[in-house]
Each structure stands twice: as C-alpha cells, then as structure tokens.
Amino acid sequence: MLEELAFTLPDLRRAYAQGLQPTALIAEVFRRIAHARDPGIFIHVIDRDTLLAQAEALGRFDPDLPFWGIPFAVKDNIDVADCPTTVACPAFAYAADRDAFVVARLRAAGALPIGKTNLDQFATGLVGVRTPWPAPRNAHDPDIVPGGSSSGSAVAVARGIVSFSLGTDTAGSGRVPAALNNIVGLKPTPGALSTTGVVPACRTLDAVSIFALTVADAHEIFHEVCAYDADDPYAKPVRAAAISSPPPQLRIGIPSRNSIRFFGDDQQQDAFDAACDRLRAIATVTEIDFTPFYAVATLLYEGAWVAERDCVIGPLLDTNPEAVLPVIRRIVGRAKDLSATDAFRDFYRLADLRRQLQQVLEPLDMICVPSIPNFPTVAELQADPIGPNSRLGTYTNFANLLGLCALAVPAPARADGRPGGVTLLAQEGHDALLAGLGTIIERWGSRSLGATGWAIPDAAPRPVTASTTEVEIAVCG
Amino acid sequence: MLEELAFTLPDLRRAYAQGLQPTALIAEVFRRIAHARDPGIFIHVIDRDTLLAQAEALGRFDPDLPFWGIPFAVKDNIDVADCPTTVACPAFAYAADRDAFVVARLRAAGALPIGKTNLDQFATGLVGVRTPWPAPRNAHDPDIVPGGSSSGSAVAVARGIVSFSLGTDTAGSGRVPAALNNIVGLKPTPGALSTTGVVPACRTLDAVSIFALTVADAHEIFHEVCAYDADDPYAKPVRAAAISSPPPQLRIGIPSRNSIRFFGDDQQQDAFDAACDRLRAIATVTEIDFTPFYAVATLLYEGAWVAERDCVIGPLLDTNPEAVLPVIRRIVGRAKDLSATDAFRDFYRLADLRRQLQQVLEPLDMICVPSIPNFPTVAELQADPIGPNSRLGTYTNFANLLGLCALAVPAPARADGRPGGVTLLAQEGHDALLAGLGTIIERWGSRSLGATGWAIPDAAPRPVTASTTEVEIAVCG
Numbered sequence: 001m002l003e004e005l006a007f008t009l010p011d012l013r014r015a016y017a018q019g020l021q022p023t024a025l026i027a028e029v030f031r032r033i034a035h036a037r038d039p040g041i042f043i044h045v046i047d048r049d050t051l052l053a054q055a056e057a058l059g060r061f062d063p064d065l066p067f068w069g070i071p072f073a074v075k076d077n078i079d080v081a082d083c084p085t086t087v088a089c090p091a092f093a094y095a096a097d098r099d100a101f102v103v104a105r106l107r108a109a110g111a112l113p114i115g116k117t118n119l120d121q122f123a124t125g126l127v128g129v130r131t132p133w134p135a136p137r138n139a140h141d142p143d144i145v146p147g148g149s150s151s152g153s154a155v156a157v158a159r160g161i162v163s164f165s166l167g168t169d170t171a172g173s174g175r176v177p178a179a180l181n182n183i184v185g186l187k188p189t190p191g192a193l194s195t196t197g198v199v200p201a202c203r204t205l206d207a208v209s210i211f212a213l214t215v216a217d218a219h220e221i222f223h224e225v226c227a228y229d230a231d232d233p234y235a236k237p238v239r240a241a242a243i244s245s246p247p248p249q250l251r252i253g254i255p256s257r258n259s260i261r262f263f264g265d266d267q268q269q270d271a272f273d274a275a276c277d278r279l280r281a282i283a284t285v286t287e288i289d290f291t292p293f294y295a296v297a298t299l300l301y302e303g304a305w306v307a308e309r310d311c312v313i314g315p316l317l318d319t320n321p322e323a324v325l326p327v328i329r330r331i332v333g334r335a336k337d338l339s340a341t342d343a344f345r346d347f348y349r350l351a352d353l354r355r356q357l358q359q360v361l362e363p364l365d366m367i368c369v370p371s372i373p374n375f376p377t378v379a380e381l382q383a384d385p386i387g388p389n390s391r392l393g394t395y396t397n398f399a400n401l402l403g404l405c406a407l408a409v410p411a412p413a414r415a416d417g418r419p420g421g422v423t424l425l426a427q428e429g430h431d432a433l434l435a436g437l438g439t440i441i442e443r444w445g446s447r448s449l450g451a452t453g454w455a456i457p458d459a460a461p462r463p464v465t466a467s468t469t470e471v472e473i474a475v476c477g
Numbered sequence: 478m479l480e481e482l483a484f485t486l487p488d489l490r491r492a493y494a495q496g497l498q499p500t501a502l503i504a505e506v507f508r509r510i511a512h513a514r515d516p517g518i519f520i521h522v523i524d525r526d527t528l529l530a531q532a533e534a535l536g537r538f539d540p541d542l543p544f545w546g547i548p549f550a551v552k553d554n555i556d557v558a559d560c561p562t563t564v565a566c567p568a569f570a571y572a573a574d575r576d577a578f579v580v581a582r583l584r585a586a587g588a589l590p591i592g593k594t595n596l597d598q599f600a601t602g603l604v605g606v607r608t609p610w611p612a613p614r615n616a617h618d619p620d621i622v623p624g625g626s627s628s629g630s631a632v633a634v635a636r637g638i639v640s641f642s643l644g645t646d647t648a649g650s651g652r653v654p655a656a657l658n659n660i661v662g663l664k665p666t667p668g669a670l671s672t673t674g675v676v677p678a679c680r681t682l683d684a685v686s687i688f689a690l691t692v693a694d695a696h697e698i699f700h701e702v703c704a705y706d707a708d709d710p711y712a713k714p715v716r717a718a719a720i721s722s723p724p725p726q727l728r729i730g731i732p733s734r735n736s737i738r739f740f741g742d743d744q745q746q747d748a749f750d751a752a753c754d755r756l757r758a759i760a761t762v763t764e765i766d767f768t769p770f771y772a773v774a775t776l777l778y779e780g781a782w783v784a785e786r787d788c789v790i791g792p793l794l795d796t797n798p799e800a801v802l803p804v805i806r807r808i809v810g811r812a813k814d815l816s817a818t819d820a821f822r823d824f825y826r827l828a829d830l831r832r833q834l835q836q837v838l839e840p841l842d843m844i845c846v847p848s849i850p851n852f853p854t855v856a857e858l859q860a861d862p863i864g865p866n867s868r869l870g871t872y873t874n875f876a877n878l879l880g881l882c883a884l885a886v887p888a889p890a891r892a893d894g895r896p897g898g899v900t901l902l903a904q905e906g907h908d909a910l911l912a913g914l915g916t917i918i919e920r921w922g923s924r925s926l927g928a929t930g931w932a933i934p935d936a937a938p939r940p941v942t943a944s945t946t947e948v949e950i951a952v953c954g
Contacts, residue, residue, distance in 0.1 A: 203825060230836070233828035307817035311825070314818060340784035340815035341791060348680060348788070351710035359707070 002028050006454035007163040009217045012070060022055035022069040029071050029114055032161045040136035041152045043076045044083055045115035054112055066224060068110035073156040073165035074103060076116035077123050078208070079197035087199050088121040088131040091323030092316055100197025102166060102208050102225040109224055114162055117152025121325050122313055123168055123201040125149050126176045126392040127381050130327055139181045139451035140419060144375050147177030150209065154181045157211040158450030164212040164221050170201040171300055172396025174209025175408035175423055179371030182419035183450045185408035186210040186218040189428040190400050191236030194229030202308035204234065205400040213449040214456055215409060215438035219243050222431060241432035243439065250283035253367040259290035261394050265374035271414045272370045275422050278444060279368060288360055296353050297397030301331065301390070304343035310335030327385040350401055357402060366426040366434060369395040371408045375418055399425055407434040412445035479505050483931035484640040486694045489547060499532035499546040506548050506591055509638045517613035518629045520553045521560055522592035531589055542587035543701060550633040550642035551580060553593035554600050556674035564676050565598040565608040568800030569793055577674025579643060579685050579702040586701055591639055594629025598802050599790055600645055600678040602626045603653045603869040606858050607804055616658045616928035617896060621852050624654030627686065631658045634688045635927030641689040641698050647678040648777055649873025651686025652885035652900055656848030659896035660927045662885035663687040663695040666905040667877050668713030671706030679785035681711060682877040690926040691933055692886060692915035696720050699908065718909035720916065727760035730844040736767035738871050742851035748891045749847045752899050755921060756845060765837055773830050774874035778808065781820035787812035804862040827878055834879060843903040843911060846872040848885045852895055876902055884911040889922035
C-alpha cells in the first residue's frame with residue numbers, strides 16, 4: 001500500500017491526514033532508494049537513524065506546517081547542515097555547518113531533507129555524466145544521459161524517491177534533466193531564490209531550481225522558498241504570486257521554422273509542432289527569429305562568463321589540477337585567455353542583445369521552446385564530451401543572461417516513447433503565469449509522472465480561464 | 478545692457494520676451510568668448526555665420542519652445558552634428574554626422590549649441606588639465622585646476638558665456654568642475670539620460686551631466702533631455718519629476734568625523750561643518766561611516782572598470798600610443814594586467830558593498846558630502862599628475878557604481894574666498910528631491926553665480942516645505 005503511494009504533495013498530505021507516520025515514510029524512502037538500484041543518484045544519503053529521529057521529532061501531523069513530513073533531495077552544491085558539500089569534486093568538498101537559506105526555509109516548514117544528489121562537477125554541464133561517482137541513470141532509458149547538471153535531483157524525483165528536489169540552474173541545469181526524465185523543472189526569476197549556502201557556478205547568473213512531479217507542486221515549493229535574503233548580494237525582492245490562469249488573449253512566441261534547431265531529431269520536431277498546435281487553440285502563437293537568443297546563449301561558455309567558473313575552480317586548478325575532471329578543466333581553462341577588456345566587450349554585446357530582445361519579448365506574454373533539441377546517449381557523450389552537451393543547452397543557455405524565468409513542463413510522450421516536453425519562458429516576475437499555462441500543458445493526454453506510473457492527482461488546482469481579467473487562484477494541496 | 482544680461486533661463490527668457498533678438502544674443506556670446514581670453518575653454522566653436530543663421534531660423538519668440546534661443550555648450554565627447562568630436566585626442570577625432578540624443582532634444586526645444594568644450598582626454602581625469610590643448614583656466618583662480626573631466630563646459634557656464642552646458646560624469650566629471658567653479662553640477666540617475674552619440678569612458682557607468690548657474694535651471698534642462706532611448710542599451714525609463722520640496726522629516730547622512738577626508742584642508746572642513754550645521758536646522762543629520770563608500774570608489778580606477786576605458790582607448794594605444802597623453806596611457810595601461818576572472822571578482826566585491834550600503838542608505842533620504850576635499854593647484858598637478866587627481870574623486874567616484882543620482886550645489890564661499898559647495902546624493906530616481914534641497918542650499922547667504930557677479934533670479938521657484946506630505950511644485954521660468 002505505502003509502496004504504491006504517490007509522493008506528490010496532495011497524495012502525501014492525504015496519507016498523513018489518514019494516519020501515515022513520518023517514520024514509516026522514511027523507511028519507505030530508504031526502500032525506494034534501494035529499489036532504484038542506482039548508486040549514482042545520491043552522493044550522500046543522511047543516516048537512517050538521524051532521519052528517523054527527525055521524522056519522530058515532527059510530532060503529530062500539523063497541517064499548518066505546509067511541508068510537514070515531505071521528503072526532498074538536495075543537489076550537492078547546496079549546503080545541508082551536517083552533510084558534506086562536494087560539488088562532485090572530492091578535493092573541493094567541505095562539511096557544511098548550516099543549511100543553505102532555501103533548505104532552512106523548507107526544514108522550518110516541516111520538510112525532511114533526505115540526502116545530497118549527484119551532479120555534473122561544479123554544476124558545469126547539462127548531461128549529468130561529468131562526475132567522478134557513477135552517473136545517475138536516466139529514469140526512462142539508461143542509454144540516454146540523465147541530463148545535468150542537477151542529474152541526481154531530477155532522477156530522484158522521476159523515480160518517486162522524494163516528493164521534490166532542489167537543483168541549481170545557470171545554463172539549463174534545472175530544465176534539461178527535467179525534460180530528460182519527464183518531470184517539472186522550475187527555474188525561477190533570477191534573484192528570486194537566495195543562493196546563500198550554494199557553491200557558485202556563475203555567481204551573477206546562478207538560480208536555485210525546483211524539480212517536482214507536477215507544476216502545482218513545483219510552484220508551491222517556489223512559493224515557500226521565495227523570500228528576500230539581504231545577505232545574498234544578487235537576491236532581488238520578487239513576489240511569489242499564486243498560480244495565475246493565462247489571460248484570455250495569451251500571446252506566445254515560438255522559434256521560427258527557419259531558426260529552430262533539432263540537430264536531426266525529427267520526432268522532437270514533430271512533438272514540438274504538435275505542442276504548438278495545441279497552444280494555438282488557447283493562445284495567439286507568433287513565430288520569432290531565434291538567432292539573437294542563440295547569440296546570447298553562446299556568450300555563456302564561449303564568452304566572459306566562463307571566468308565566473310574560474311573564480312570558483314581556478315584556485316583548485318592552480319594547486320591540484322588532477323582533482324578536476326579533464327572536461328571541466330578544458331572548459332574552465334578557457335578563462336585564462338580572457339582579459340577584463342574582453343569581459344566588458346561581452347557585457348556590451350549582451351546589453352545590445354538584451355535591448356534587441358526586449359523589443360521581441362515586449363508584445364508577448366511568454367515564449368515556448370522545446371526543452372531540449374534531442375536526446376543524446378551516454379555513448380555519444382563518451383565519444384565527444386562537449387558537443388552533445390553544448391547542443392542540449394540550445395533552448396536554455398540564454399535564460400539567466402536575459403533575466404527570464406522558465407518552467408520545463410512534461411507533455412505527451414513522443415511516438416518512440418521518449419518524454420515529451422516544452423519550456424515556457426517569461427520576463428522576470430512572471431513565474432506564476434508560466435505555472436498557469438504549465439498546469440494546462442501537463443494535463444494534455446494521459447501521462448504518468450516521471451518514471452513512476454502515477455497520475456496527476458485530482459487535488460491539484462485546475463486553472464480557470466478568466467473571461468476579461470487575470471485571476472489569481474489559490475494553490476490548495 | 479546686453480553685456481550685463483544674466484544668462485540664466487528666467488533672465489534670458491525675460492529679455493527675449495522684451496524683444497532681444499537671437500542674432501544679437503549670438504553676437505553677445507561671441508563677445509563673451511573673446512572677453513574671457515581663455516583659448517582653453519572651447520576645442521571648437523561653431524562658425525559665427527552658421528550660428529547667426531540658426532538664430533535667424535528660430536523666427537519670432539516662441540514661448541512654447543521651452544529652450545527657444547538658449548545658448549549652450551557641449552563637452553567634446555558628445556556628438557554635435559557637423560562638428561568634430563575629439564575627446565581631446567586629435568588622433569581619435571571624427572566628424573559627427575548627427576547630434577547625440579540629448580543634443581537633438583535640446584535643439585528640437587529651440588536651444589542653440591555654441592561649440593564643443595575641452596576636457597580631460599577621453600574623459601579620464603578630474604582635473605581638467607589632461608588635454609593636448611591649452612587647459613581651461615579655473616573661472617575663479619587660475620592657480621587652481623579648473624576641474625574635469627568636463628573642464629570647458631564648467632568654465633563656459635561659470636563665466637556666463639552660455640546658459641548651460643552638457644558634460645559627462647563617470648567618476649565625478651560633472652560634479653568636481655562644478656564645485657571648483659561655483660556652479661551647479663547635476664549628475665542624474667544612471668541611465669536617465671541617453672548616451673547615444675557619446676564617446677564612452679566606462680560604458681556601463683557613464684552619465685550625461687548638466688552644468689548650470691542655478692539648481693532650477695539644471696533641473697529644467699534635465700527634465701527636457703530625460704527621455705527613454707531604446708537604442709541605448711544602458712538607458713533606463715526614469716521619470717523626471719518636477720522639483721519636489723524636501724519632506725518635513727528629511728533624513729540626511731553625512732560622513733562621520735572619523736571617516737571624512739580633507740587631506741589637510743581645514744577651511745574645507747570648516748565650510749562643510751558650517752553647511753551641516755545649517756542642514757541640522759531643516760533635517761535630521763546622521764553621521765555614517767564612509768569607509769565602504771571609499772572601498773567602492775577604489776574599484777573604479779584600481780579595479781576592473783579601467784578595462785572599460787581600454788575598450789575605447791586600447792585600439793589606439795596598440796597602433797599609435799604616442800597619440801595618447803602619457804598620464805592616460807599610464808592609467809589605462811593597467812587594464813592589460815586584468816583578467817576576466819579579476820573583473821568578476823571585482824563585480825562580486827561591488828555587489829557585496831552595494832548590499833552593505835543599501836542598508837546604510839535605506840533609512841536616509843539622501844547623503845550630503847563635500848563636493849571636493851580640497852583645491853589642488855595646477856602646479857601640484859604638474860608635479861604629480863595622478864595623486865591630487867585621485868583625491869579629487871573622494872566624494873564622487875562611488876556614485877555611479879552604486880547607481881546614485883547626485884547634485885553638486887554651490888554654498889557660501891569659504892573664508893579665503895574659494896567656492897563653497899556640497900554634493901547631495903540619493904538612490905536612483907530621486908533627482909527631484911535633491912533639486913528640492915539644492916534650491917534651498919544655493920540661497921544660503923548672498924552669493925554670485927559662477928564667476929559672473931550675477932545673483933540668483935527671483936523667478937526661480939522657491940521651495941515650499943510641506944507640512945505633512947511631499948508636494949511637487951512646478952518649475953517656472
């Protein structure tokens with residue numbers, strides 16, 4: 001019975017209300033970890049006795065604590081008190097003595113952190129296989145990469161081991177693995193979630209991200225952790241609104257046929273076309289030239305921002321280069337050739353492109369893109385550790401450089417069974433609008449959540465299409 | 478009679494209303510240029526026949542054109558159509574084929590650009606003597622530096638040759654020469670004024686600035702040129718409000734006694750103390766530790782931002798280094814040693830300091846500082862071209878890095894007759910509030926405008942201290 005329990009927030013809360021004990025939940029989490037037979041998901045699982053004691057300490061079910069007894073996983077570049085933070089680099093690892101800001105908020109709301117998940121080393125990658133530990137296996141097809149850099153966090157949710165997980169997303173690390181594992185990946189407005197206690201990848205761009213089985217769950221977690229942190233110099237005061245239903249005259253931009261890229265994956269093209277057809281029934285869909293978005297994306301790894309990674313990894317590269325994976329060394333090594341003058345030239349280039357794209361985005365409520373252009377295999381990555389990785393960022397790399405919020409949402413599976421999905425992006429602060437459309441898209445067709453076989457729970461909010469004005473509806477669990 | 482006419486906006490408008498012809502005005506401008514006997518003020522004066530034709534073309538006095546017939550000067554890093562733009566570097570000079578955005582707005586409002594003014598080469602300096610042309614002479618005392626980098630623009634206003642002038646202000650170039658010449662220097666909120674058609678110094682920080690004889694004049698010009706320019710990637714939509722009177726519970730921060738710096742100029746200290754005593758009569762004055770502001774200021778020339786200057790000057794330095802003044806070569810040459818990684822480290826340092834200072838500024842309406850810590854002589858600059866220059870930026874260098882707006886306002890002269898003055902700074906968008914207090918400060922004691930002997934015209938608005946709420950009052954000329 002407990003073995004079949006879906007770990008969505010509404011299902012788990014219902015089970016708690018009906019008498020499930022958190023200690024039994026912890027035992028079930030450990031059963032699921034073992035059952036997954038994937039040693040690559042977690043770098044560190046918190047000691048069972050510690051977790052049972054924490055579960056016990058929750059006392060009686062308290063519906064006023066919004067995340068009472070909810071198990072979650074944390075990417076191993078985010079501090080959890082009394083756990084090591086490794087960033088998938090043993091030589092860099094340190095013992096965290098306190099929770100990251102976002103983890104502390106979740107714990108205060110009753111949630112139970114289960115362990116630290118695997119990632120592309122230093123969160124540098126979109127494939128999930130750049131780790132000295134065994135890589136997590138894609139929850140759907142072990143031949144396909146799990147996606148990264150938040151690989152373990154995505155797979156843990158897709159396999160139903162935890163209700164949700166935290167990741168980070170600088171280039172797409174919170175969206176690409178969501179798309180590859182058929183779950184929701186929410187990358188909020190940059191600055192909305194504190195990065196205090198997070199090892200930086202690109203400190204000016206990093207965003208904490210959320211993986212969940214449903215859009216409503218993801219948005220509710222976002223709502224809980226979104227709080228201004230004066231100690232994070234890059235934090236912004238962002239209001240986490242309740243999910244808003246799309247306006248009646250929704251305007252969505254999609255990449256034009258001339259500028260869209262699938263690198264030969266025709267099924268991905270078909271799936272995206274089908275998604276756009278469905279969007280046309282509820283929105284005005286406009287094709288936009290995506291070339292400037294790609295130009296922005298290029299700046300992230302080929303431009304100045306690779307120097308931000310050097311700020312973090314450089315000292316280790318100087319003293320103990322062998323401690324860093326060769327592919328990461330190669331990528332970050334580019335920073336040595338970049339002058340401050342080069343950096344400012346790239347900032348000007350970005351400023352020009354931002355201004356140009358502001359005019360493209362202005363008349364739109366959001367844009368919709370494929371979350372990933374194709375499905376690289378583990379074997380392809382072994383042959384070429386950089387090319388397939390770069391292509392995976394086609395529709396993600398530009399988001400933080402442009403200050404956009406993004407939501408990767410599952411859509412009906414492709415004809416070959418691989419996960420379908422699109423990503424919605426909007427200008428800063430419109431996270432709730434993306435969630436509104438996301439709750440519609442995730443209900444297209446009958447679809448199971450992640451790799452679990454569970455259905456979307458009925459208790460999730462159903463978006464209401466307002467007739468004249470935008471209406472905010474409460475998220476109820 | 479015309480020889481005595483004050484060129485403030487109200488005085489000049491009154492003269493026009495009473496029949497003054499713009500052609501006569503142009504002739505008077507040329508007489509004043511000749512009378513000043515200072516070949517350093519202008520790098521290029523527009524041909525007299527061209528100006529007379531433009532004056533003629535204005536037709537009959539049109540009070541609906543707000544700047545009808547008003548003569549102004551333009552710093553020679555700002556494009557004026559059909560004039561060369563030299564940036565005080567003949568090898569860099571080019572012929573401008575169109576007006577800069579701000580010049581175009583003034584011309585459309587009826588104003589008459591007279592010529593291009595001298596500056597510290599590439600707007601790199603606060604002294605005004607870093608130019609291959611003769612340096613402008615300080616309008617009060619030729620032994621003292623004129624201040625820069627907008628030296629010619631400041632002196633042209635202080636000598637009453639034009640009604641106002643445009644400068645630029647990255648490190649203090651719009652405030653330091655104002656203070657040294659007893660005039661008003663308005664450096665608006667960064668991004669409020671378009672920099673399209675302006676040769677960059679530090680493109681991410683540059684601000685167009687305004688020199689005028691009175692605060693009301695400066696603010697009216699700001700109001701005219703403040704318009705969002707979508708072509709300038711660093712422009713921000715800023716509303717230029719009418720001058721607002723200070724709130725009844727005005728809160729002003731001043732540098733603490735332990736952190737204030739005058740480099741041995743006791744009279745400057747006394748003058749600032751006297752100003753603060755007067756402020757205490759109308760505001761709550763709080764001492765704040767200025768150390769973090771100095772730390773921000775240091776970043777501008779000793780940190781990453783010198784690389785922005787290299788973006789502009791570097792190509793010329795590579796091909797024709799002798800074309801650049803040795804002192805500028807020395808300053809900008811530092812950029813060669815800065816990596817992109819160094820640049821990001823400085824951005825993080827700035828972000829930390831900004832966040833720290835946000836908490837200092839939050840409970841204050843504005844801060845008030847000496848505009849300059851002391852009065853360096855031309856001889857001192859000849860002996861050490863960098864030290865006295867750096868010290869001049871003590872109270873200015875940090876403003877744009879922190880996104881502050883600033884207003885340098887004349888105050889009663891010091892005991893030794895040198896110009897008195899303070900600078901007010903506030904968080905972005907509060908330009909009108911600074912002007913409100915500025916109109917009070919500029920009326921402390923009987924004071925002549927610039928070096929002209931003219932008094933502040935009665936027609937200027939008198940600030941009203943509202944009893945309970947902030948009141949906006951119209952600027953009337």
